[in-house]
Amino acid sequence: MLRVDYPSLLPLSRLDLPVPDLGLAGAELATQDNATTGGFLGHRYALHSVTTTPEEAPEAFATLMDQGYRIVVLLAEGPEILALADAAPPDALLLNARETDEALRGEACRANVLHVAPSDQMLTDALAQFLVWKRWTDWALIHGSHPADHALAQAYEMSARRFGARIVEWREFVDTGGARVSDSGHVQVQRQIPVFTQNMARHHVVVAADASDVFAVYLPYQTWEAAPVVGSSGLRPVVWHAAHESWGAIQLQNRFEALAGRPMREEDHLAWLALRAVGEAVVRTNSADPAAIRAYLLGDAFNLAAFKGQPLTFRPWNGQLRQPILLTDGRITVSVSPQDGFLHPLSPLDTLGPDRPESACSAFEETAP
Amino acid sequence: MTGRAAALVLTATLLALGTVPDPAAAYRVFVSNERSNTITVIDSETWEVIAEFPGGNRPRGITIAPDGSELYVCASDDDTVRVFDPQTFEELHTLPSGPDPELFVLHPSGNPLYIANEDDNLVTVTDVRTRQILAEIPVGVEPEGMGISPDGRVVVNTSETTNMAHFIDTETFQIIRNVLVDQRPRFAQFTADGSLLYVSAEIGGTVSVIDPETGDILHRITFEVPGIQPELLQPVGVRVTSDGRRVFVALGPSNRVAVVDGESWEVLDYLLVGQRVWQLAFTPDERYLITTNGNSNDVSVIDVAAEQVIRSIPVGQQPWGVVVAPQ
Structure with a gap:
């Protein structure tokens, strides 16, 4: 190892x-x-x-x-x-x-x-299936400013398209650096996040694409609207x-x-x-x-x-x-994807992530049946 | 004339009654409810729930003494086996079980009890009279299923992550054979004559038919239901009629019990029962088979001869195990 x-x-x-x-x-x-x-x-x-x-x-x-x-x-x-x-x-x-x-x-x-x-898209598909099952199809997407954040945002965009959700609002949370934590920092967070999330198009959930751990944990309970936060905090798709x-x-x-x-x-x-x-x-x-x-x-x-x-x-x-x-709020298993009703001719697990026809991988052609 | 005709009809009716088999004996069916921490008691003649009593924390495995004198329950979260009076439902005492007991099997003589301890990779042997632990036998990772040969000489444990059936000599407490089966073996069941052993593999989706003399896998029973994802056909509980001709396999989240020919090992039928069916028990006369349906909070009753589901009975929350008392 x-x-x-x-x-x-x-x-x-x-x-x-x-x-x-x-x-x-x-x-x-x-x-x-x-x-x-x-x-x-x-x-x-x-x-x-x-x-x-x-x-x-x-x-x-x-x-x-x-x-x-x-x-x-x-x-x-x-x-x-x-x-x-x-x-x-x-x-x-x-x-x-x-x-x-x-x-x-x-x-x-x-x-x-x-x-x-x-892969990223297996995780974002897992969350997207649950949101669509809930009929929470209108998403406000907040992503970070690093390349990995952009890649994750793209995966959410792809998942939304695959399963019939809409991204009604895009916002970027720019990483301006600085210390991660300061004493009584929550006072400023409580003022800044509502303002940052003000005037977004009508949405069911806020999807956070924060691969860099810069802002997502600040979002739950602090958004302007009373929408649940999912993605990099709130309800998260995880392996375990x-x-x-x-x-x-x-x-x-x-x-x-x-x-x-x-x-x-x-x-x-x-x-x-x-x-x-x-x-x-x-x-x-x-x-x-x-x-x-x-x-x-x-x-x-x-x-x-x-x-x-x-x-x-x-x-x-x-x-x-x-x-x-697994979809977790950090305290318990809320749900497990793939969700009921998302069908696949081979395996429901192949509804998560790019499927064989979409794959650009050629290194396995000799071995794949 | 009229009165005479009526008398004749009455006689004919009585004769007809005399020719039907004896009415089903009334047995008591005990169901452990994993979530509600209770044991439900059902009368097998009326199929009415006649009692529900506390079974300890997270009751799962459940069995009864051959003479019906004591009811044993794995209270998993209490790390103990609780012993109840099957008549009064009073708790009599507890037995040392090792941690997190899930499933166990009683020696055909009624003593001792062989208990799978999932967390410790052990099988614990407990004397139900002296209430002492006689042995702890190291087995594979996550022991669960427990079966015993009808002559009581071999106990078989299945380990869910090691994926083996471990054959243990009940005199020496030594493992005498290991048979590799499919993923996540949950249950082991001998035929009444001891000539075959059935081992279910929940994630592998198969039941292995094993020759206990040689350890050879004679056949792997597989399952297929049109319109049901193969991943949901998850074999758990297995019961075999005493003549060996029929094998019933509970198929978990597919909500079905498979009826399998005990000679050709062909699947003959799939009976629709409640949701997430795990464990099974015959009435002692083998007229009925009772299934625990964890996600629909009920048990289904199968008429064994007709191979049909005849009713379902609401019990506590998340029913797990079932045993029927001898009369």
Whole structure:
């Protein structure tokens, strides 16, 4: 497991403060789970975890390759994932457990990278389906000023078009820098946000596209109109959250908390998923060969139980894991997408994110049936 | 003449009555309600709810002593097994179960109890007389389903994340065999003659038919209902008639119970029941099969011979398990 740590400011909410074992603890739990199963089959699993910086990532990766590791879970952003994928020896298999950028599954896809993390549009589609199910079809979209925010806003625009919602108002919240928090800062927030959201076209919800954690948490209860906030705060589409209990999830939460002494975060869950998928392939193929594992994961026989009420599988045309998305207010699971009534000829999970005909990925053509 | 004709008719009626099978014996059906923390009691003759009593916090697995003297309930959030008097519904005592007991199986003799502890990857063996833990057996990740061979020599546990059926020798408490099945195995059920073991896999969508002697998977039963997403056909509870000829499989959120031929393993029919059907129990005479429908807060009653659903009965919130008392 290779985690790249990027320089960043502290989060707006101290509930989201970074933890030193982020993702690593999830990988550790998956390795324990795999080892328990392996114990009955004579299989052994070992996890080696490395954290690095973007500058030193190529060297750290090369060292792992020199040491003979060929299956690597990456908690990294797009540029590093692409660089490492292109530098990897031909028999290596990489699993992306963080980056949501659509391009990595599309025109920039790599045959040696499987994506356990959902793409931006899988997440925005999951939220859009719920909003359309609620008939909250008129959206005021507030996005940040960074490229990632613009990309997320585009994903929401695409989702709105796909499922019949309308973006009736666009606003940009410009990041002017400065400290993240100041004492009694809420006094100014309470005055500024209503003014910022004044005079918007009639809307049912405010959709926040804030990939950079600059403003979204300030929106709920502070908007001019009494509209719910969704997206980057309020009701959020997520892979996992610590209150999720259904489909036996409480067992995974308990196991993780006993191991790590803290709640499971999305990065931990994605790392767990990545290594559980690998473990499942090892059990079923009786092989530790990365090529055999990759072929099994992309094949029809693979499915993984992951506390989401239905099996997870990979899209063979771009290596993206199909998965239900949780919608949470931070306290509880409010709903789970795909929603009832959104149909697909192959799998309802393929109503989330770009479907095969829309895919610009060609690196999987040799292997996709 | 008229009176005589009437008497003849009456005689004929009595004779006709005499030829029908004995009326169904009245059994007591106990249903654990996971959400409302209660046990609902139903009379199987009238199908009326006759009582509802507290079952501890989050009651799930439920079973009864072979002689009907004690009712056992996994009170999952209390980390204990609660023991009730099936006549008075009084709580008698509790049994040590290990943490978060979900499902268990009683030895055919009535003792001991084999309990799956989901959080600890253990099967706990508890003596129901001395109320002592006899053994803790490490198994795969997230143990759930528990089945026992009719001769009581082998107990089978299924582990939901390891995806195995673990065969445990009940004398040595050692695992003697592991059989890999499909994703998230929920339930294990032997046939009455012990010759076959059925293991359901909720997320895999299959029921494996296993030869317990060899551990070979003889067949994988799959399910298909037109118009229903395959992902929703999630096998959980399994019950087999004592002659082995019919297998009933609860299919979770597809709201159906599959009727399977016990020899060809073909699915013969799908019976529409309530929503999210998980567990099943026969009446002791096998005339009826009762299903717990978690999301519609009711149980369905299936006429086993006719293979038809004959009624549904509202119970508490989120019914989970069901057991029928012997007479």
